[in-house]
Amino acid sequence: MLKSTPLNATHRAMQAKMVDFGGWDMPLHYGSQLDEHHQVRRDAGMFDVSHMLVVDIRGAHIRDFLRGLLANNVDKLTLTGKALYSCMLTPEGGVIDDLIVYFMTESWFRLVVNAGTADKDIAWITLQADQSAPQLEITPRRDLAMIAVQGPNARSKVWNVIPGAQAVTEPLKPFQSAVFESYFIARTGYTGEDGFEIILPADDAPAFWQKLHAAGVSPIGLGARDTLRLEAGMNLYGQDMDETTSPLESGLAWTVDLKSDRDFIGKTTLQQKPVSQKLVGLLLLDKGVLRSHQQVVITGSELSGQGEITSGGFSPTLNQSIALARVPVELAVGDEVGVLIRDRQLAARVVNYPFVRNGKALV
Amino acid sequence: MMSIPAALKYAKSHEWAKAEADGTITVGITHHAQELLGDMVFVELPKIGRNLAKNEECTVVESVKSASDVYSPVSGEVIAVNTELASTPEKINQDAYAAWLFRLKPTNPSEMDALLDAAGYEKLVAEEAH
Numbered sequence: 001m002l003k004s005t006p007l008n009a010t011h012r013a014m015q016a017k018m019v020d021f022g023g024w025d026m027p028l029h030y031g032s033q034l035d036e037h038h039q040v041r042r043d044a045g046m047f048d049v050s051h052m053l054v055v056d057i058r059g060a061h062i063r064d065f066l067r068g069l070l071a072n073n074v075d076k077l078t079l080t081g082k083a084l085y086s087c088m089l090t091p092e093g094g095v096i097d098d099l100i101v102y103f104m105t106e107s108w109f110r111l112v113v114n115a116g117t118a119d120k121d122i123a124w125i126t127l128q129a130d131q132s133a134p135q136l137e138i139t140p141r142r143d144l145a146m147i148a149v150q151g152p153n154a155r156s157k158v159w160n161v162i163p164g165a166q167a168v169t170e171p172l173k174p175f176q177s178a179v180f181e182s183y184f185i186a187r188t189g190y191t192g193e194d195g196f197e198i199i200l201p202a203d204d205a206p207a208f209w210q211k212l213h214a215a216g217v218s219p220i221g222l223g224a225r226d227t228l229r230l231e232a233g234m235n236l237y238g239q240d241m242d243e244t245t246s247p248l249e250s251g252l253a254w255t256v257d258l259k260s261d262r263d264f265i266g267k268t269t270l271q272q273k274p275v276s277q278k279l280v281g282l283l284l285l286d287k288g289v290l291r292s293h294q295q296v297v298i299t300g301s302e303l304s305g306q307g308e309i310t311s312g313g314f315s316p317t318l319n320q321s322i323a324l325a326r327v328p329v330e331l332a333v334g335d336e337v338g339v340l341i342r343d344r345q346l347a348a349r350v351v352n353y354p355f356v357r358n359g360k361a362l363v
Numbered sequence: 364m365m366s367i368p369a370a371l372k373y374a375k376s377h378e379w380a381k382a383e384a385d386g387t388i389t390v391g392i393t394h395h396a397q398e399l400l401g402d403m404v405f406v407e408l409p410k411i412g413r414n415l416a417k418n419e420e421c422t423v424v425e426s427v428k429s430a431s432d433v434y435s436p437v438s439g440e441v442i443a444v445n446t447e448l449a450s451t452p453e454k455i456n457q458d459a460y461a462a463w464l465f466r467l468k469p470t471n472p473s474e475m476d477a478l479l480d481a482a483g484y485e486k487l488v489a490e491e492a493h
Contacts, residue, residue, distance in 0.1 A: 028401075028428075029401065032401075032402055032456075033401055033402050033427045033428075034402040034404075034427065034453075223401065223427060223428065227427065287405060287407075287449070288405055288407070288425070289404060289405050289425040289430065291429075291430065313427065314404040314405070314425075314427055316427075321404075321405075342423070342430075
């Protein structure tokens with residue numbers, strides 16, 4: 001039996017093509033994935049991301065607990081509503097999940113974790129809390145829905161739909177959030193565009209979705225969500241990193257705080273283990289489409305060896321195929337590599353990512 | 364647009380084949396197939412002159428979602444390919460029966476008889492939906 005979000009019937013009424021996404025019955029697209037992609041880059045689109053899980057942690061000394069639980073440093077969160085992206089690691093330094101943590105008050109932090117890892121995350125957090133912070137109350141919030149509204153016109157369209165929200169949310173900088181009535185509104189997203197991620201009571205989600213639609217916000221499926229995040233150079237858990245990979249070999253070193261003397265789960269291993277691989281961007285020079293698990297062949301220099309594409313696809317904005325690939329750390333931007341696609345080896349160039357930000361091509 | 368034209372023959376693997384007046388056979392993928400695959404972004408066509416066996420993999424259509432093999436519904440020599448698709452693969456989504464992939468000089472024209480007619484293909488699509 002597939003799990004469904006509070007918007008399931010709404011997606012079906014909007015002619016969505018539904019797919020099994022890790023056990024969730026989710027919209028892949030509502031007609032054309034390419035059109036949806038461009039809609040977000042050029043105007044505004046909305047995504048049902050209610051399969052992701054909101055976890056509220058309440059009680060005394062939460063900050064201490066999160067200092068040890070997360071690889072990024074929650075001491076960066078000083079302002080109410082501020083968000084931080086972080087990995088949660090195993091003692092071996094593998095990535096259990098990547099998540100966003102919001103600072104609400106000193107006795108209330110809110111996490112948003114991935115759908116596919118939600119059960120595992122709750123079990124891990126609970127286990128850690130039992131050992132070091134049994135006073136904490138950890139509450140999975142399946143009573144909430146989450147809708148991401150993204151695109152250059154996303155914020156103004158949200159303000160048209162929630163009267164009064166503009167005053168509270170217009171001052172928000174990226175990675176800040178505010179509560180307005182029953183809405184939790186964060187200036188975050190997974191597309192490389194401006195916009196909000198809005199958490200609201202599950203029962204209110206269908207009516208809110210319809211109001212956004214009436215305000216000119218198009219529904220966007222998971223297909224375009226993936227091409228948008230790939231262009232934006234954002235990691236996808238389970239593809240670009242998992243429990244077998246280090247965040248330092250997954251393009252996530254910027255999220256791991258090794259500078260402070262704070263100890264956290266996985267830190268010792270990360271400090272001891274040499275980093276031999278890294279994540280790079282690839283731009284396919286030949287015609288074709290890069291896909292995850294294709295082999296990257298490194299030749300034509302003193303370097304040799306192999307890498308693997310972790311996420312690949314067609315970039316609608318660049319009209320060219322792009323990928324994230326894990327390769328030997330010596331490989332440099334500008335180098336040419338080969339990618340094995342079926343029986344052929346095609347040429348690709350190593351590039352910096354993100355590939356696209358705020359509607360503009362960066363490569 | 365009719366989604367299963369009566370004048371064409373169909374393979375179970377969702378290709379259509381059209382017998383041309385000059386004895387050649389034109390091949391493409393069906394409307395149903397393009398719907399399953401989603402927006403097309405790349406097509407890799409066979410080389411002209413290549414001899415194909417019946418059901419041989421000869422073309423790759425790549426959509427935003429995945430790469431899929433296309434099989435030749437009949438045996439024969441490739442005498443033409445639709446080069447227009449290199450720059451406009453979306454034509455397959457717009458009209459799968461106009462956006463042909465390749466044209467064959469058939470080795471054995473009677474192989475066409477073994478393919479499904481429109482009614483047979485419609486039944487196959489209906490069965491796969493269950």
